[in-house]
Amino acid sequence: MSILVLADLHEGQLAGATAHVVAAAKAIGGDIDVLIAGEGVQAAADAAAKLDGVSKVRVADNAVYAHQLAEPMGALLVELAGDYTHVLASASTTGKNVLPRLAALKDVSQLSDVIAVESADTFKRSIYAGNAIATVKSDDTIKVMTVRTTAFDAVSDSGSATLEAVDVVVENTQSSFVKQELAQSDRPELGGAKVVISGGRGMGNGDNFKLLNGIADKLGAAVGASRAAVDAGFVPNDMQVGQTGKIVAPDLYIAVGISGAIQHLAGMKDSKVIVAINKDDEAPIFQVADYGLVGDLFEILPELESKL
Amino acid sequence: MKVLVAVKRVIDYNVKIRVKADHSDVDLTNVKMAMNPFCEIAVEEAVRLKEKGVATEVVAVSIGPKAAQEQLRTALALGADRALHIETDERAESLAVAKLLAKVVDEEQPGLVILGKQAIDTDNNQTGQMLAALTNLPQGTFASEVAVDGDKVNVTREIDGGLQTIALTLPAIVTTDLRLNEPRYAKLPDIMKAKKKPMDVKTPADYGVEVASKVSLLKVESPAERKGGIKVASVDELIDKLKNEAKVL
Ligand SMILES: Cc1cc2nc3c(=O)[nH]c(=O)nc-3n(C[C@H](O)[C@H](O)[C@H](O)COP(=O)(O)OP(=O)(O)OC[C@H]3O[C@@H](n4cnc5c(N)ncnc54)[C@H](O)[C@@H]3O)c2cc1C
Ligand SMILES: Nc1ncnc2c1ncn2[C@@H]1O[C@H](COP(=O)(O)O)[C@@H](O)[C@H]1O
Numbered sequence: 357m358s359i360l361v362l363a364d365l366h367e368g369q370l371a372g373a374t375a376h377v378v379a380a381a382k383a384i385g386g387d388i389d390v391l392i393a394g395e396g397v398q399a400a401a402d403a404a405a406k407l408d409g410v411s412k413v414r415v416a417d418n419a420v421y422a423h424q425l426a427e428p429m430g431a432l433l434v435e436l437a438g439d440y441t442h443v444l445a446s447a448s449t450t451g452k453n454v455l456p457r458l459a460a461l462k463d464v465s466q467l468s469d470v471i472a473v474e475s476a477d478t479f480k481r482s483i484y485a486g487n488a489i490a491t492v493k494s495d496d497t498i499k500v501m502t503v504r505t506t507a508f509d510a511v512s513d514s515g516s517a518t519l520e521a522v523d524v525v526v527e528n529t530q531s532s533f534v535k536q537e538l539a540q541s542d543r544p545e546l547g548g549a550k551v552v553i554s555g556g557r558g559m560g561n562g563d564n565f566k567l568l569n570g571i572a573d574k575l576g577a578a579v580g581a582s583r584a585a586v587d588a589g590f591v592p593n594d595m596q597v598g599q600t601g602k603i604v605a606p607d608l609y610i611a612v613g614i615s616g617a618i619q620h621l622a623g624m625k626d627s628k629v630i631v632a633i634n635k636d637d638e639a640p641i642f643q644v645a646d647y648g649l650v651g652d653l654f655e656i657l658p659e660l661e662s663k664l
Numbered sequence: 665m666k667v668l669v670a671v672k673r674v675i676d677y678n679v680k681i682r683v684k685a686d687h688s689d690v691d692l693t694n695v696k697m698a699m700n701p702f703c704e705i706a707v708e709e710a711v712r713l714k715e716k717g718v719a720t721e722v723v724a725v726s727i728g729p730k731a732a733q734e735q736l737r738t739a740l741a742l743g744a745d746r747a748l749h750i751e752t753d754e755r756a757e758s759l760a761v762a763k764l765l766a767k768v769v770d771e772e773q774p775g776l777v778i779l780g781k782q783a784i785d786t787d788n789n790q791t792g793q794m795l796a797a798l799t800n801l802p803q804g805t806f807a808s809e810v811a812v813d814g815d816k817v818n819v820t821r822e823i824d825g826g827l828q829t830i831a832l833t834l835p836a837i838v839t840t841d842l843r844l845n846e847p848r849y850a851k852l853p854d855i856m857k858a859k860k861k862p863m864d865v866k867t868p869a870d871y872g873v874e875v876a877s878k879v880s881l882l883k884v885e886s887p888a889e890r891k892g893g894i895k896v897a898s899v900d901e902l903i904d905k906l907k908n909e910a911k912v913l
Contacts, residue, residue, distance in 0.1 A: 366825065425830065426793065426803050449823040453805050456758070456793035465759050465879045468788050478882065483787055484681045488690050491883040530802035530836075534818060534829040547824075551912075575913075583842065593808065593822045593843060600782060600842060602824070608912040618680060625890060629910045631902065637895075646893035646910065649902050659899045664913075 357386025357476055360414075360436065362445040362454065363404055365394050365424065367538070370403040372548045373446035375510035380503040381444055382409045382511065383473035389414055389440075390517070393432055395422035406513035416522040423533040424450050430457030431526040437462060437498060441476070447502040447603075455502055464496035469603075471507035485599040485622035505547060506605035506626060539594050546595070549578035551608045552627070554597055555590070556582035556620075558613020558634065558653055562590040567657040568612065574664045580604065580624075582614045598623035613653050616641025633657075665775030665812075665834075667710040667719040670765055671703040671739050673732040674785040683886045690884055699735040702780025704742075705840040708847040709810060710778050711743035718812050721745050723772060727756050727764055733863065740858035741850035747863040750871070757877040758786070760868070762794035767871040769799050774835060776817065781806050781839040792839035802832040806841040 359381045364371035374390065381388045390404045393416040401415045414436070420428045437443050437458055445451030447469045459466035471489070472480035478493045479501065546552060553568050553575070565579065572579050580597040581590065597604055599622035609627035614620060616632070616639055624630070625644050632645035635652050642648040649656060675681060676696040684691045699707075713719035724739035725748040726732040736747040750764055769777060782789040796803035804810070804819025808827065811818040812834070820829045822841045850858075868875050896902045906913045 423828070426796070426805070430797055449806060449821075452789050453793060453803075456790035457797035457803075459790070460759060460762055460794035460797040463759075465757055465877050466788075466790050466794075467879070468786075468790060482887075483884075484675070484690060484785055485787065486887060487681050488683050489885045489887050490881055491885075493880050493882055495878040495880070530833050531804075532831045534831050536823075536826065536828045538825040587843065592826065593841075594824060594826050599784070599787070608906070608910075619677070625887075629906070629912050630890075630893070631906070642895070643892060644890045646890075647902055647905055648893060648895045649899070650895060656899060660902070663899055663903055 357384060357442065358440045359384060359386055359388045359442040359444060360440040361388060361390045362433065362443070362451065363390050363392045363400065364446050364448050364450055365397065365400055368394065368396055368400065370400040372510065372545065373448055373505045374404065375407055376505035376508045377444050377446045377503045378407050378409055378511045379508040380470065380473060381442070383508070384442055384476050386441070387411050391416065391436065393421040393429060394424060395419050401519055405517040405519055406515050408511040408513065408515040410515050410517040413517050413519050414522045415519055416524060418525055420525060420528055424454065425528065425531050425533065426453045426457060427531050428526045428528045429454040430461065432524055433458040434461045435524045436522070440498065442499045445502050446505050451502045455500055459500040462498055462500070464498050464500055465494065467492060467494065467499070467501040469504045470501045471504050485618050486625065487618065504603055506603055539592055543572060544576065544578045546578045546580055546597070546602050546604055550606050551575045551577035552580050552604050552606045553577050553610040553612065554580035554582065554614060555585055555612050556614030557584035557588060559585060559590060565591055570661045571657065571664065574661065582620050611641050612657065614641055615639050616644065665719050666721045666723065666772060667713055668768065668772055668774040668777045669703070669706045669710045669722065669724050669739065669744065670777070670779045670791070671707065671724055671726045671735050672700040672780070672783050673697055673726065673728050673735045674700045674783055677701055677784055683884050687883050687885060689881065697731070699738055700780050700783050702782055702840050704847040705842070705844050706778040706780055707739045707742050707744060708845045709840060712845065713812065714743065723748065723774070725750065725765065725768055727752060727761050729753050736863060737858050738850060740861040741855045742848065746861055749863060749865045750868060751865055752868050752875050754875045756875050757879065758788045758790040758794055759877060760873060760875045761791050762798055763873045764868060764871055765795050766798040767873065776835060777837045779837070779839045781841055792837050796837040801835050801837050803837045804830060804832055805839045807838050808841050808843045810838055810844065
């Protein structure tokens, strides 16, 4: 078995997700290579070389891969994939954008959001917003899959892989980067945070998210939101937790003014401990909460912040 | 410019599914079905492009059982001009769907193809990307804004860190995210009119596409249920439990 892991980059640096994908690759077993594609990615390549279990980091450093646009990334993967039995990426917006292209061009299926490795060809994945878990077996020549990072513990950085430059350069006349607006925050990233506190429609407006920020600062938490809060314009889209937003599984998840729709639960119900704060004692969120506190969030949050 | 939209018949998003007792699949008998919510957004976007004079014709296509014609009629009621049903009772996975759509793209030569980003049954999030690869057309996935400008389209994408805007040459493939638009409801007169709009029916064999995939479904299970927790009476009790019982503070 030989596995290629497509690394995630965040502003040119190696993203935390990749260490989780390498863990999934280790569960499959075999040689693991990591592909770093981008522009000016030496630091990311060096970081990837430290990931435990990786034998080789292949580095495609070229302007055409900047911003990891789908068309050149897909073409690059097609060039390289022939050497591998498995190609993995995280179920991030980059992995989801690129990997299906490789699968289609290799005429194989793609398995999305893999949450467990049963064997080299059999995997579990979540379907119907996490309300069912499918075990699937792939007889395709190359197994192409995205991995749910919260389902695999990150590998350590005790490794020392070799680096190898990839000189495949593809042409791209179809798509071009125009601009990017990345949310700036000093808080931990949602996907990797140990504590997440999320607000829903009950927060009333964007300004009231201050009430969550104060608590988040004390707990070193990331701040998330329900879709209703994002749709209402309280907070930006990258904060949405759920079936169609981010999947999180922190040690502690605090849901504030969130009713607990199945699409929201899909994104957080694997958290270790769930706390719900809601004024409606019948809200479905209480069915998954370890600790529920019924009451007005505008009274509870300031008290919680002062007592932490 | 012609716009092609792909719509999938799926379980209604409000329904909580149940797994069959023999673990062979989820139980869809007597379950309410509907158009995939992301496909509703795709249809809405196409219809708005027509209303703005950017699109000249909107064609809706669905692959699936006979009943998928209900969702195509909905698309027609929402403003699509004609529909194409590719009928199959087999479970059509994203790759097979993408291959069929690629044949339709070949035949119809649309300027833009709009799909949902994800079907809420399989949660695959693949078909648009596969279609783009197979047709060798550029892709703008997870779109929250689509602006056609001459022979280009600017697509604003919802990415993990925020928003990204890319420019694509036309024809192009776009997949919709939730905030692209808010779909309208079909009005009764439009539902009546939709019954008379043209619907072609074909089969995968007509396109020479094999629907079977090399991935087999071995088992479907319910996820581990969370045990119900407790209600605490005060902030003090909550902090105490989190510190001393759950040990997460
Ligand atoms: C295709 C599709 C995909 C979706 N994907 C997602 C997703 O990824 N993530 C997601 O979250 N949703 C998603 N949704 C939306 C989902 O169905 C719900 O509409 C949404 O989660 C509701 O958000 P909410 O709980 O904040 O709002 P509501 O359901 O309106 O709940 C607000 C809650 O706040 C409480 N409240 C109000 N005021 C106070 C107060 N002062 N103090 C305490 N409590 C208060 C109320 O009792 C209520 O329970 C999706 C929907 C569709 C159709
Ligand atoms: N059977 C189908 N018929 C028509 N369109 C489909 C079908 N399956 C998937 N699609 C399209 O592809 C999108 C993404 O689906 P998926 O990649 O399967 O999650 C959907 O929102 C549809 O627009």
